[in-house]
Amino acid sequence: MKTEQHSSEPESNSGNPKRAAIVLIRGWSNSRKKRVRAQMVDGFPAAFLKFVRELFPAAEIIHPRLPLGVFSTAEPNDLVDLIITDVTARFAAKPFDELIIIGFSAGTILARSVYATACGAVAKANDTLNPEAAAPWASKVSRMVLLAGVTRGWELSSATPAGLRFIAKLGLLWLNRWARLRHGRASFIEQIKRGAPFVVETRLKLLQVELAVAAGTWASLPHTVLLLGSQDEFVSPADAMDLGPRDDCSYIEVPQSSHMSIFDICANMLSGSDSKLSANARADAARRRASLIRRALIDDPDDLADVAMHADDIDDYSDPMDRLGQSGFSAPLGSRRDIDQVVFVIHGIRDSGFWTKRIAREIKQLGHQRTLVIRAPSPSYGFFSMWDFVNPWGRRDATYWFLERYAEVKRLWPEAQVSYIGHSNGTYLAANALEICSMVAFERVVFAGSVVRTDYAWSDRGERVGKVLNLIATADMVVAALPGAFERLGLRRLNVGGAGVEGFSDLHPGDQGTRVDNFKFVAGGHGAAIEEPMWQDLARYVVDGTRPAQHEQNTKSLSGKISAAICKRFL
Structure with missing residues (x-):
């Protein structure tokens, strides 16, 4: 360990101090208790701010x-x-040679976005980093x-106490309704x-920044140190890590620390289980x-090995989707570029999705015949009830679930084309994801029902x-009687409809056909x-764009008539 050899005022090549x-x-509302609130300064404990200033006496805070x-x-x-503007103004007034970003809780997401945006990353699908748009710092x-x-x-998980999960769900539901x-x-x-x-x-x-570093168009990535309390009641290790162990990250578990007490360096903040410890134990x-x-802030990355968690242990904390890569997460991005296509196959409501595995097998077999490497x-997002479907919040949460899967796939195989096969509610997930997230893109899309x-x-x-x-069935009574009828009745708030029985109508001349x-x-x-x-036909379409032919029926849709009849009855 070389902690003593590191100075908080490193020298530049010219011999002058950097x-x-x-x-x-800061994080979100991290001043819940009166005793905590009295010590907080804009989201951080006063003692912690003093600690940072003493560690970097010449630095601009x-x-x-x-x-x-x-x-x-x-x-x-x-x-x-706002943060980028503030930092840019400080840099313009008095340039600095080195910048360290410290984020807490929700502020860690903001910190990562600040860095990526400052580097010239843009929220546009399949785009690359634009170094010319980078902030000067x-x-x-x-x-x-x-x-x-x-x-x-964040998500409410088993790490959250049961009572707090119940209260949090009600509180967040009320908060969101109030906000809207x-x-x-x-x-x-x-x-x-x-x-x-x-x-x-x-x-x-x-990811755009990482790819730019791999391509040589951006210099390097900053080392990221993740510190999570061993007793954090809100954040699980899987929440705190993005795709498992990586060479540019160190994950450190902080003993006897909850969510709020992780930056309590004076033993004067009672939070959660901390209040059960003796004064000596808290000290x-x-x-x-x-x-x-202190070590996270000033030690060289290699010197953190004795306190950082080993990669094998981190992998045990990761989610199953995190372990899809064949070459390991510590490998450079270039070794993860050998996948030609990724095709999502997503089920609908009241469906456990066993058929998706079989279609996935057909897709991979066809890819092998075409000498393509396809994932x-x-x-599965679990059994999705009819109540979940008619509840907009249920469909929104399912969309967020899919967006999480999409991000994981893109980070594993960044250059692979992504296509999508969805049935029933699975079609809504893709359409909604495209609508609310500008970084989602699909090469080919198949909608069924x-x-x-x-x-x-x-x-x-x-x-x-x-x-x-868009595959339309002749007798799809489910779509006709529910989402199709909802659309005909003008229930736009539900944001569902009958494209599965009537087709898409709002098409530009170049779109149709x-x-x-x-x-x-x-x-x-x-x-x-x-x-x-239909399995082979679905596989052929997403792999090489071949349109199904032998199953097409030149008959009229009975389900479309039923949908119209239902609406006529109610109207």
């Missing part, structure tokens, strides 16, 4: 005041722009220290939920925290969508287009 700057980014109280409805991207970022980080967004009624948008905390567009865009913007835990944070993930509105604006998706095959193909008809009901006789 001028450093420290950016501190940049501590933006961010509106992140419990009722905040701030747009995350607006906060990112972006290349100065040498380290990011993330305390109790939620780099993948009062301000017309979601609360800040809702916008950084796992799978939310801002979180996914941040992860994919960071020992505080000294340990101070030591680990066909068919993850679609519950998407007929006026879905495919033309607004631009180049993010290649071709769409070329980009969007309303395939009329597949004989049968709601599941006709995903039954075994």
Whole structure:
């Protein structure tokens, strides 16, 4: 260990001390208790701020005041722009040679987005880093220290106490309804939920920076140190890590530390299980925290090996999707570029999705015949009830679930073309993901039993969508009686429709038959287009664009008539 050899005022090549700057980014509403609130200064304990100043006495401390109280409805991207503007102004006034970013809790997501955006990353699908648009200080970022980080967004998990989970669900439901009624948008905390567009865009913007480093168009990545309390009641290790172990990251577990006490270096903040410790135990835990944070800030990355978690242990904490790579996460991005295509196969409601595995097998076998390396993930979001479907929040959460899977796939195989096969509610997930996240793109899309509105604006998706095959069944009573009827009745708030029985109608002249193909008809009901006789046809379409032929029926759709009759009865 070489901690003593590192100075908080490193010298430049000319022998003059480097001028450093420290950016501190607070979390959301991290001042819940009166005893905690009295010690907080804009989201950080006063003692912690003093600790940082003493560690870097000559550094400029940049501590933006961010509106992140419990009722905040701030747009995350607006906060990112605010921080970048502040740092850029400080740099213009008095340039610095090195920048360290410290983020806490929700602030860790903002910190990562600040860095990626400052480097010139853009929230646009299949785009690359634009170094010419980088902030003048972006290349100065040498380290990011993330305390109790939620780099993948937050979610209520088994790490959260049962009572707190129940209260949190009710509280967040009320908070979001209040935010939408009062301000017309979601609360800040809702916008950084796992799978939310801002979180996914941040992860994919960071991917642009990584690819630029691999291509030699950007200098290097800062070393990231993740510190998570061993007793954190809000954040699980999987929340804190983006794709498992990596060479440019160190993961450190902080003993005897909860979510709030992770930066308590004076043993004067009682939070969660800390209150059960004796005074001596709290003092020992505080000294340990101070030591680990100090090392995270000033030690060389190689010197953190004795306190950082081993890669094998981190892999045990990772989610199953995190371990899809064959060459390991510590390998450079170049070794993960050997996949030609990725095809998602996603099920619908009241369906466990066993058929998706079989279609995935057909796709991979066809790819092998075409000498293509294809992955066909068919993850399941669980049994989705009819109540989940008619509840917009249920479909939104399912969309966030898919966006999380999409981000994982893109980070594993960044240069692979991505296509999509969805049935029933699975069609809604793809359409909604395209609508709310500008970094989602598909080469080919197959919808079967679609519950998407007929006026879905495919033309607004631009180049993010290649071709769409909308398979329409002759007797899809499920779509006709529910989403199709809802659309005819004008229930736009539900945001579902009858494209599975009537086709997409809001098409530009160049879309119909070329980009969007309303395939009329597949004989049968709601599941006709995903039954075994169609498996090879689905595989051929997503692999090489071959349109099905032998199953097309030149009959009229009975389900479309039923949908119209239902609406006529009610109207």
